[in-house]
Amino acid sequence: MKKEYIYILITYIVMQLSGIIGIPVVAALGIYVFHESKAQMAHIALPSWIVISFIAALIIILPLYKKSIRNQEERISPMPIGQSLLWAVGGIFMAFAAQYAGAIIEHLIGVNAASENTDRILALIESLPLVVIVSSIVGPILEEIVFRKIIFGSLYKKFSFNISATISSLLFALAHQDITHLIVYTLMGFTFAYLYRKTGRIIVSTIAHVVMNTVVVLIQLSLTGQMHDQIKSVQGIIGGFFS
Structure with missing residues (x-):
């Protein structure tokens, strides 16, 4: 498997698991930096992190994918x-x-x-x-x-x-x-x-x-x-x- 593919898989897996750290961080930022209520952050911390993590993963993965398709040999024409x-x-x-x-x-x-x-x-x-x-x-x-x-x-x-x-x-x-x-x-x-x-x-x-x-x-x-x-x-x- 190409090294770019391995990096992409790692990025995808990290994205899926990142909520363990990301959600509490988003909640803390909302409460202590943007002065949102705890109830509000409890409501939107998860969806906010989903948007952030998925878009971040896409930004990382697309260049890796583009690099991986150069001079590739595929069974599928x-x-x-x-x-x-x-x-x-x-x-x-x-x-x-x-x-x-x-x-x-x-x-x-x-x-x-x-x-x-x-x-x-x-x-x-x-x-x-x-x-x-x-x-x-x-x-x-x-x-x-x-x-x-x-x-x-x-x-x-x-x-x-x-x-x-x-x-x-x-x-x-x-x-x-x-x-x-x-x-x-x-x-x-x-x-x-x-x-x-x-x-x-x-x-x-x-x-x-x-x-x-x-x-x-x-x-x-x-x-x-x-x-x-x-x-x-x-x-x-x-x-x-x-x-």
Whole structure:
């Protein structure tokens, strides 16, 4: 494995673990430097550090990634740009189809449709809207570089597509810390790996991943907003009866 890949993996792992130190530091800065209340900092320290750490990791990783692709020898040959763009668009629908297929399988075996990971992300976005940049753009970019370009790409040099895609997709699923929906995340990871292998361009799987995450987050936020509006309407009606 290239040394740049190793540095990227180290950066990604450090980013994932950095909250142990970063969150208390952000909270302390907010309280003692910016004179925010402890309650406020307890509410926004975690999402603030997520935004800071992910963007910092992206700033470190992108130059390393750019350096790693110079004079590289890959088993995957790049598809022409025009065809790649078509696959990028089609890949969006493939990603949603994989998510839907995974949800059906999970439903058949009795898995609750609610996702702890999605609920966690939505709660963070409500606390700090900037988190949507991480969940929709920065996160997917980092995940495609780490799980598809590096892990899948490195495995695919030695093993078959199925083995390489399965291992990298399982790691991708476990990284979401939502073991209940392991099937859904694994199928999505498998789909992104297929898009990368088919086109030879990591930008294709990245586009599909970014668009899928963005649409899912926007839909979830819209539904959450509608529920809040409905609750307010009910509270208004009840208040009218008892006024």
